[in-house]
């Protein structure tokens with residue numbers, strides 16, 4: 001049976017749960033503020049609490065792989081378990097791994113995150129196109145085959161990103177626009193939403209790019225990096241309905257109580273709804 005495409009599943013989740021994505025970023029400083037040790041047991045407790053609090057209500061949970069990898073294989077085991085538990089509770093899991101490499105190696109990354117038989121199989125993964133969009137082909141093909149998705153960095157939330165992403169390509173477009181146009185081509189004809197998403201920071205003020213890629217737009221930078229849901233219409237314009245706003249520390253700092261995490265996510269979700277609907 002052909003799996004339902006990621007874009008279709010994401011659209012449904014956004015429509016029923018609201019579009020908010022919460023990042024699972026177990027910073028050492030957050031573990032400390034939750035009264036946990038900076039070790040695998042602390043990581044496990046932190047991650048389990050976030051999944052328990054939010055996987056039944058937000059559209060997307062986005063674990064940041066580096067915070068698990070830093071504990072070696074035992075940290076990755078915590079990540080594997082979290083992915084399975086979050087998916088079982090109904091959240092889509094976007095693995096934030098930001099992989100990028102030559103095509104043949106990208107095939108191995110695709111096998112890691114986008115192959116249903118892998119222990120780290122996720123609903124989607126973040127990738128970097130700055131080795132050339134074509135280097136992502138194995139990930140794009142694997143995602144299409146398994147009904148998963150790929151989020152491609154376009155205009156990142158950090159100020160340093162502009163020197164690369166706003167640079168002019170040979171044909172006069174910005175590099176980011178070149179990548180966005182590739183994404184639009186991948187998503188052509190998909191309905192209700194393509195499975196190739198773009199990452200566009202909520203911090204940008206105005207994206208200054210054509211975001212009509214017929215795919216989801218992950219918008220990190222809300223909360224700790226200074227952007228707010230109210231900024232979304234100005235950044236995304238007509239594409240705001242396809243935005244998946246993402247918050248990590250802005251929610252996570254309200255733990256360790258499950259209720260504190262839920263309230264914080266609920267506040268962001270309300271603010272997003274008001275901003276997107278123009279209230």
Ligand SMILES: O=C(O)c1cc(=O)[nH]c(=O)n1[C@@H]1O[C@H](COP(=O)(O)O)[C@@H](O)[C@H]1O
Pocket residue numbers: 023025064096126155156157158199200201220221222223224225246247248249250
């Ligand atoms: O791909 C991402 O998620 C991402 C892209 C980007 O442009 N900026 C960005 O901050 N992120 C990630 O989003 C999260 C932001 O975390 P907070 O600043 O704590 O909300 C981190 O995990 C970043 O790695």
